[in-house]
Amino acid sequence: MNDGSDRHDEPAGPARVFSLDEVETRPRRRSKGAVLRTVVLATWAVFCIAPVLWFLSIGLRPRTEIITPQPIYWPTFSLDAWHMIWNDWPMAAYLRNSVLAIIGSVVIDLVLAIPAAYSLSRYTYRGRDDIGFYILSTRMMAPAIVAVPIFFLFRNMGLLDSIWALMLVYAAINLSLVTWIIRSYMLDLPREIEDAARTDGASDLAILMLIIVPMCLPGIITAAVIAAIFAINEFLFTLLIASTQGAYTLSVALANFTGGSDGIIYNAIALVAFIAFVPVFIVVVLMQKHLSRGLTMGAVKG
């Protein structure tokens, strides 16, 4: 309906007030700008999507057509890689490790973060801002900085090559993020309901669990989803901790489809990449509205 408009002028976005006189006063500039804008955006979209489609085609072609003197853009269709990852590789174990480590880490995060976020958003006490900042600042630590000591820590605990170690590490990586996202949503809640419950004699814990948690469920889900995505992506720690299929996740398993006499097995890598991508994509499309707020740890109220 609004597709004649552009940025020079005005309201066009879906959620905008559409004012009629704008359309009438500047019709020509509007359409020219719109074409230009669409071309620019479409160019970027092609840059985003083309490599993905090409990579999908890599996953669906035989190995002989991947690394060739002249790149092949229209390969023959083949499910070799699909059979390979399920029959020759312990894909089921990789998937299981990923899913368990991610779910475990998100549960740990929520258990720790919800009370922490409540404390940071609802109480005034000495040192609160410093504690909040400390939690935030752990987000800035380069994984490599703690890699060596964490490796020794888990080695001494006998947790190397175990998904328990992965859970603990993923939870630690995401805890600051999860706490800050939930805190931001809690700050938005009106205090009246809590205060009413409090006057009725409800305990602080009951208020948290029965009133606050249900009310900021969107924030909690956003935090959980973003934590899960970062956990799927995690590479360095998993590389150090995992050494067999007992703990390899999808992310690090990819780097395993290499080496040996066969070189890098790109078609299998491509399919595994898409296996991890599809669920993430679906979830993100469903929670699009909350994504920017989650990614900025609550700083943008999108």
Add this chain to the structure above:
Amino acid sequence: MISSPLDGGAPDVAETTFRRRRRPLWRRKLFPYLLVAPAVIYLLGITLYPGIYAIYQSFFYVRFDDWTFAGLGNYRELFADRDFWQAMWNTLVIGGCALVIEFVLALGLAVLAYRDPFIRGWRILFLVPMLFMPSAVSFIWKLAFNDARVISDLLMGIGLIDGPIDFLGNVAMARLSLIVTDVWQWTPFLFIIFVAALQGQDPEIEEAARLDGASWARLFWNVSLPIMKPIIAVALILRAIDITTMFTSVFIMTGGTPGGATETISYFIYRIGFKTFNFGYASAASFVMLVLTILVAQLFVKKFFISGREE
């Protein structure tokens, strides 16, 4: 129930507590600390413990389980180590370039897209690269740049270059391939944040400015940009943190080649620690980076995340 005299004025926690069964003061004082304590203890375990461990270990020459006291030996060696300084420099160059390109592209695209009637569609398309695992993205571009030579082939197809480029053999090209990979995957991150910020501004202010005859460029410069500043700062800080810790793409795509020209500081620590097993030395490097991180955190992050956003 008799209504409290404070009910009218949005009473705070301390004031309402006197209405109910009184709990000892110390318990009420302690309660918020108890709520936040588990998270803090957990994080201390995973940051403070490793920090102290790294400091301790950095004073030793460590070969597997054989520790020999080294004093400041590791640090002296580190500050004289050309690889270390080169890794710092590489991280700055690669990260800096990627960050600037991502910022310019994301802001430009966001300004173009946020009023577009199809913004939801654009946003989903633009998001796609971000939703692949970084390790997968690294393989996409490793294949495209090097192994399948698709990039060279395409550039030759449109006549920009005459022969295939060796993206791994050339310092500038190897760095460029890492930058392109990062830009491709993470421009969407900044894009969706900027779009949200632009959509969040008050349409009436824009309307008013526009009715006063302001051009879209002036409107953007004088109205939108000042409003977006804090959000831009937060987004750039988050992106800068992740860029300076760049590891996965280096590990998969270049391994630091050619001649260490793409070795980032994270990869440097990894290589020293887990390829040469020189743990004491790696710990010294870790500790130096930790100090730098804390300094940067105090300078930038505190300002933008904490100030101005409290109730």
